[in-house]
Amino acid sequence: MDFNALIDGLGGHTLDGLTRGSIYALVALGYTMVYGVLRLINFAHSEVFMVGTWTVLGVYTVLGADSESAMPMVIFATLTALVAAALASASVALAVERIAYRPLRKKNAPPLIFLITAIGCSLVLVEIFGHVLKVFFGAPFGRAPVNVPSPIQTHTLLTIGDVRITNVQVFIILGAVLMMVALDLFVNRSRLGRGVRAVAQDPDTAALMGVNQDRVIMLVFILGGAMAGVAGLLFTINFDITKFDIGFIIGIKAFTAAVLGGIGNLRGALVGGLLLGIVEVYASAVFSSNWADVTAFIVLVLVLMFRPTGLLGESLGKARA
Amino acid sequence: MLLKLEDVVLNYGKIEALHGISLEVAEGEVVALIGANGAGKTSTMRAISGVRGLHSGTITFNGEDVTKLRADQRMRKGLCLTPEGRGVFPGMTVTENLDMGAYTRRDKSGIAEDFERVFGLFPRLLERKKQIAGTMSGGEQQMLAIGRSLMSRPKLLLLDEPSMGLAPMLIQQIFSIIGEIAEQGTTILVVEQNAKQALSRADRAYVLETGQIVKTGSGTALLDDPSVREAYLGVA
Numbered sequence: 001m002d003f004n005a006l007i008d009g010l011g012g013h014t015l016d017g018l019t020r021g022s023i024y025a026l027v028a029l030g031y032t033m034v035y036g037v038l039r040l041i042n043f044a045h046s047e048v049f050m051v052g053t054w055t056v057l058g059v060y061t062v063l064g065a066d067s068e069s070a071m072p073m074v075i076f077a078t079l080t081a082l083v084a085a086a087l088a089s090a091s092v093a094l095a096v097e098r099i100a101y102r103p104l105r106k107k108n109a110p111p112l113i114f115l116i117t118a119i120g121c122s123l124v125l126v127e128i129f130g131h132v133l134k135v136f137f138g139a140p141f142g143r144a145p146v147n148v149p150s151p152i153q154t155h156t157l158l159t160i161g162d163v164r165i166t167n168v169q170v171f172i173i174l175g176a177v178l179m180m181v182a183l184d185l186f187v188n189r190s191r192l193g194r195g196v197r198a199v200a201q202d203p204d205t206a207a208l209m210g211v212n213q214d215r216v217i218m219l220v221f222i223l224g225g226a227m228a229g230v231a232g233l234l235f236t237i238n239f240d241i242t243k244f245d246i247g248f249i250i251g252i253k254a255f256t257a258a259v260l261g262g263i264g265n266l267r268g269a270l271v272g273g274l275l276l277g278i279v280e281v282y283a284s285a286v287f288s289s290n291w292a293d294v295t296a297f298i299v300l301v302l303v304l305m306f307r308p309t310g311l312l313g314e315s316l317g318k319a320r321a
Numbered sequence: 322m323l324l325k326l327e328d329v330v331l332n333y334g335k336i337e338a339l340h341g342i343s344l345e346v347a348e349g350e351v352v353a354l355i356g357a358n359g360a361g362k363t364s365t366m367r368a369i370s371g372v373r374g375l376h377s378g379t380i381t382f383n384g385e386d387v388t389k390l391r392a393d394q395r396m397r398k399g400l401c402l403t404p405e406g407r408g409v410f411p412g413m414t415v416t417e418n419l420d421m422g423a424y425t426r427r428d429k430s431g432i433a434e435d436f437e438r439v440f441g442l443f444p445r446l447l448e449r450k451k452q453i454a455g456t457m458s459g460g461e462q463q464m465l466a467i468g469r470s471l472m473s474r475p476k477l478l479l480l481d482e483p484s485m486g487l488a489p490m491l492i493q494q495i496f497s498i499i500g501e502i503a504e505q506g507t508t509i510l511v512v513e514q515n516a517k518q519a520l521s522r523a524d525r526a527y528v529l530e531t532g533q534i535v536k537t538g539s540g541t542a543l544l545d546d547p548s549v550r551e552a553y554l555g556v557a
Contacts, residue, residue: 191424194413198421201410204372207392208402210425210473 006285011163013281019169019238021277022176026231027254028261028269029183030093030224036200036264037220039111040101043118046251047125048093048225052085052232053242054129057140057148059084065151074151078233085229093225094218096121102214122247130244145243148236172234179230180270183223187266196220200264249293256300262310271311275299322381323348323477323508324369324400329378331368338364340532341378346477346510351503353519353540354512355553356529362512363405365529366481369510370402371395383476397425399476405512406485408466411455415446418454418465422472432472438505439468442498460491467495471502478502480511484518496522516553520544528553 006013027049034042060066065077100117133141140146152171156164187193198206199216207213235250236242257276261268276296283295307313324346331339339361346352356362367373369380371392379388387395401422409418419439423432440447443464449457454465463483470478483499484492496518503509503522513519520526523540528549536549543549 191420194417194421195424197413198410198424201412202408204392205404205408205410206421207372208370208396208404208408209421209469210393210396211421212391212393 001286003286006282009285011161013285014278015163015165015169017278017281018274019172019277020281021257021274022173023231023234023238023273024250024254024257024276025270025273026176026179026227026234027250028258028273029180029227029266031255031258032261032263032266032269033196033220033224035258037196037203037217038101038114040114041118041255042093042096042221042224043115043251044096044100044121044125045093045224045228046247046254047122048089048096048247049228049232049235049250049254050125050129050242050244050247051092052089052229053148053236053246054232055085055088055229056081056233056236057146057242060148060151066149067151067153069151074153077151078237082230082233085233086226087229089229089232090222090225092125093221093228097218097221102217122251126245126247141244143244145241147240148242149240150237152237168237172238175230175234177270179227180266183227184266186223192216192219253296256296259310260300260303262313265310265312268310268312275311322346323350323383324510325381326365326369327379327381329365329368329380330376331364331373332376333364337376338532339368342368342529342532342534344527344534344537346508348476348508349506350524351499351509351511351522353516353523353526354510354529355514355516355519355526355543355549357553358514359531360529361532362514362529363481364532366402366405366479366512370400370479372402396473399474400479401470401473401475401477402479403466403470403481403483405481409454409462409469411453413454414451415449415454415457415465416451418469419446419472422469425473431474435472435474439471442471442501443468459486460488460495463487463491463495464498467498467502471507476508478507478509480509482512482514484513484515492518516549517544520549 030045030048031042034040059081060077063077063080065073069077100121101114104114104117129141130143152168154166154168157167157170158165187196195206195211195216196219198209198211199213203213253276257272258269260276261272279299280292280296284292303311322345326342326344329339329342330337342365354362354365368375371390375388379386382395382398382400387398410421419436423435426432445461446465446468449461454462467483480499483495487495492515499509499511500522511519520540520543526538526540526543527534528536536543
């Protein structure tokens, strides 16, 4: 145990934690929104994120963007990767809903069936990237980790005391927060967003008010998927890597973040994600990085012991300004 | 006929809740559907609104067969149900709930007019505009639920037990407002356990017993009918 390491580098660790946590938070939104309207934990969401990271790699490869690229190319490649990853992830999320979940809903399947289906979808997607695509296209698909070198060069933007703030950290945290603010505004202020909240609070009454439930559900999968795609980009910028099963651990963390903040609550996802990120980085500093996950889950258990509904605890329907 | 049900059968699993109901509502009418607990009143409303699919039978609305349409599609045709009990969105404000009633509408000025109209009918809602609906009293929530339905400018307003769980004073008030809404030209089909109030306000009424219509007639005629008086009005 080394508390000095934590205290000496507190500012830097906190910033690292916020960076990591904002990625968790973005992914957590997908879990929380789908849970809000369907009371379903969409375990395939981790793979929706994974698809985003691979899409980023694809865009960089096609555009030939790497660390040598000039500034205009860096901006162009990053923005293209952002849009492409959001679109790809949203499409996968939507496909899972249409192909797997909707037929079950029409048959009024019990919740356990949904859960098994979700896990099944997750495995199928993992194996597509871990095996099927490799058979047809060879590397980089397969089971080995793949480098996703971001064209953005890390440099220090400003130094406060002995805390160096890099452009990458600022980009990730700002990007994630902006996406979340936009989503929050959409859900709380727009007509369609009101429809989403109505379905979350009372699906039958929402239908009586003319809300098309299937459309709201599709919208929720698309939005959650797009957020996960953006998270995929931010993740590769921070960690320069992806893997066929990269979604698993990020998915579990994001799910934890969603539960920590209060599942079904958009702002809870943000709070839970940031908190989880910070706790992890602190734990790595005090113990070792092997203890990061252990500590994160101990915090989850402790929070749920005292606040079983999570920190902010309301449902998507009730979450308000 | 604005609304016509023919031989409507509705099941919950293996249990048949409605055994072939036929009823009609003409434009401009106030029609009451009375019956004891479990007679199938709410099931009838769910069948008409489309929350629950039929086993057999047809429902025609405004000359169009709507039997196969979903609830949200029927609502767009002008059929709006105020559900039984606390049918408001508990986490939304009063204004947001009313906005939900106008969810399918795009005419901003018309919506603004209807806000005025609803606030005119229910001044209490104007006072509580910003309040979260789930924190209001039962009576206020009922007013909100009715007001929200009006926001859709329904051709036919379906009211499921508007007096349920309310104090006698409030029941009086709700029914006089329902009368006012009818006078303003909305056709109403109201389901009630409070038979006396419902029958005295209704042009016509149906009596429902164990999933079947057993009697029909004008509101006043049924009020004077000895068997109705005995069974539903508590007078021998």
